[in-house]
Amino acid sequence: MAYSKQHTFIAKTLHNLEDVLAKELESLGAENIEVGRRAVSFIGDKALLYKANLRLRTALRILKPIHHFKANNPDALYEELVKFPWDSIMRVDQSFSIDTTVFSDNFTHSKYVGYRAKDALVDYWRSKEGKRPNVSLEAPDIYINIHIAQSEVTVSLDSSGESLHKRGYRDVQTDAPINEVLAAGILLKAGWDGSTDLLDPMCGSGTFLIEAALIARNIAPGIYRKGFAFEQWLDYDAKLFEELYNDDSEEVEFEHKIYGSDILPHAIRVSDSNVRRAGVQANVQLDIQAFQDRPSPSSPCLIVMNPPYGERLKLADPRELYAMIGERLKHNYPGCKAWIIAYKTEHFDGIGLKHNTRTELMNGSLECELRSYELFAGKHEDFKRKSRDEQPKDKRSERKARFAGKAMERRRFDERKSGERPKRKSDFRTDKTDNKREERTQSFGRNRQDDARGKKPFNRNERTDHKRLEKPEGRKGLWPSDRFNYTDTEGKVRRRKAPVHIIQTFKSEDK
Structure with missing residues (x-):
């Protein structure tokens, strides 16, 4: 068939409706669907192009790219467009309009881009036919779209004409109607x-x-x-x-x-x-x-x-x-x-x-x-409780397991946010162990204050020379600080570095 040739098309839409438009295109049989910013590109034939204009509910217009090149200024844009074979796109007796969208540091005036593009198209026809096509802003025969992203220029034909949101059924309207x-x-x-x-x-x-x-x-x-x-x-x-x-x-x-x-x-x-x-x-x-x-x-x-x-x-x-x-x-x-x-x-x-x-x-x-x-x-x-109870048991257990980790992470985040340290394994001890730990901590703290005499205990320069306190009689095991000590191969007692607890912080970003 004459319309079996495949082309790349771009469907434009409103902000945050790209996912809906992509599903619509998939239902129409479009291929290679890619979601962009307020646009969805796809591949299809002429029949799909016609169906897209007829059946898509969330598309504003359907574009067909016809020329792509690089240009760093309006003159370079003109030189590329005046060489393009416009006779394969339109006749000299057809009117046209040019719509421009510019996101570039090199092109600072979108209307000037439109003027230079118009000059290129008119000069092409003058050199070829000795006459020029007319520009029509109200009802042109050919709608041309030029999109510039920095130095990347894409020239497309607009297959829709008026925006597709203008369905044609709304004859009259109230104030502030929705699109x-x-x-x-x-x-x-x-x-x-x-x-x-x-x-x-x-x-x-x-x-x-x-x-x-x-x-x-x-x-x-x-x-x-x-x-x-x-x-x-x-x-x-x-x-x-x-x-x-x-x-x-x-x-x-x-x-x-x-x-x-x-x-x-x-x-x-x-x-x-x-x-x-x-x-x-x-x-x-x-x-x-x-x-x-x-x-x-x-x-x-x-x-x-x-x-x-x-x-x-x-x-x-x-x-x-x-x-x-x-x-x-x-x-x-x-x-x-x-x-x-x-x-x-x-x-x-x-x-x-x-x-x-x-x-x-x-x-x-x-x-x-x-x-x-x-x-x-x-x-x-x-x-919420009723909704959970109505769920099948396997789904409820799966949901409970899925959110258990998130709940623990939220609790840790709340503790860090409030200034509390994250809990360690040593904080989850039996009552008997806690009592011994309390006695040990009180004794250790009292002796440390007596020896330090008002100075900061365990000064960085004095740490290795600090006199080790004797353990109370009947005590077994290590002091809290001794768990970092070890004996090397030469028989010397050395000290490991204390483990570093990395606390993740979260920063909210403005939208």
């Missing part, structure tokens, strides 16, 4: 697979609801888009893409329900419009209702929430809002699991519940955090 890629990433991190009901009690524009329905029914999120950038490429296979686009053989039925509510009537109207546009209205139920007024669910469900942060949406009292959320979750949703994304630590402090996991995420320009909660009735200690 579709971020919403899908949170749902996949939460393990959402459509096997239970789902609730978003502060649904806003309905993004969580729609993404949850698409995941539960295994509907490709890219089918709502008007188009992709690869449709303008010279090697575009329209028949192949048409087959992949119309293939709904992997879609499944969803037997549960997705519930969304909001206290604002306008938000529910917006959600209803977007849900209908996505075609998942049969799976989603919307209500105008405050979270505190919602009844308890009839069965355990998954709860996802993106409450207002008080940044773009002003709040009269954020602490009161988050305290209400914690109180309702605790008393109204035992047996459920909740995943909440929020901006400030004080928000989670207001919730007042012990979280299971926490993950740093970026919601736009805000550094947020995602926390998960396993909800139960009663005290946390009782819940």
Whole structure:
């Protein structure tokens, strides 16, 4: 087949969603998957490229590298790009745009890099055809991406065009809606697979609801888009893409329900419009209702929430809002699991519940955090004890053995942190031995003070000349300091160096 040739592609994503994206690519059949910083590289053919744009939920765009070289300044960049055969990539009558990402000490201005790259491409076509292609910032035919890391330059074609988070189903929106890629990433991190009901009690524009329905029914999120950038490429296979686009053989039925509510009537109207546009209205139920007024669910469900942060949406009292959320979750949703994304630590402090996991995420320009909660009735200690009792015996013994070493290490660390010395074997003696040790220590200390007469005992220069104290009558064995003495081959009594107890210290690093 014409599309069997393998290429390396790069899928871009949001911070801390790389692991989710890698699993998605694996399920699509990608090979040589490598996780990077906000990106995952993989190998596949043209069909996989088309499927990645159609089906990936946590990818922002898919890049196809076409040229790699080294350059230490903008002029060297120009010289390399003007020699590249651009006629194998585009036609002279096609418009283009160049997006630049620069991490370099040699290139200090990313826009100037874009200008020089544009000049190189235009000059190439002028020398070849006597005319130049147009630059379009709004809707170009060809999207070019240039990435510079110090002197390493990678030129790629952007196969997606507009960011893939722009699904196409959101016609209208409320203030501060959550990014579709971020919403899908949170749902996949939460393990959402459509096997239970789902609730978003502060649904806003309905993004969580729609993404949850698409995941539960295994509907490709890219089918709502008007188009992709690869449709303008010279090697575009329209028949192949048409087959992949119309293939709904992997879609499944969803037997549960997705519930969304909001206290604002306008938000529910917006959600209803977007849900209908996505075609998942049969799976989603919307209500105008405050979270505190919602009844308890009839069965355990998954709860996802993106409450207002008080940044773009002003709040009269954020602490009161988050305290209400914690109180309702605790008393109204035992047996459920909740995943909440929020901006400030004080928000989670207001919730007042012990979280299971926490993950740093970026919601736009805000550094947020995602926390998960396993909800139960009663005290946390009782819940943990019950969970342990319900585990099989072999798993409990394995868990106990696994954490025994960690508990001992924590105790040692606490002792060192508080200034206490680590315990030695000599500290674990019988009462009879302890009494003898106490008598010996008191006697030794008294004689040592009498002989020293106020001077520091066992001065480093006086240690070898110090008169050895006689042992009390009836005593057997060595003094505490004598255990370091030994007799060499010549019959002389010598002294070993005392063992050194290495105490490991821990230093916290700022993130």
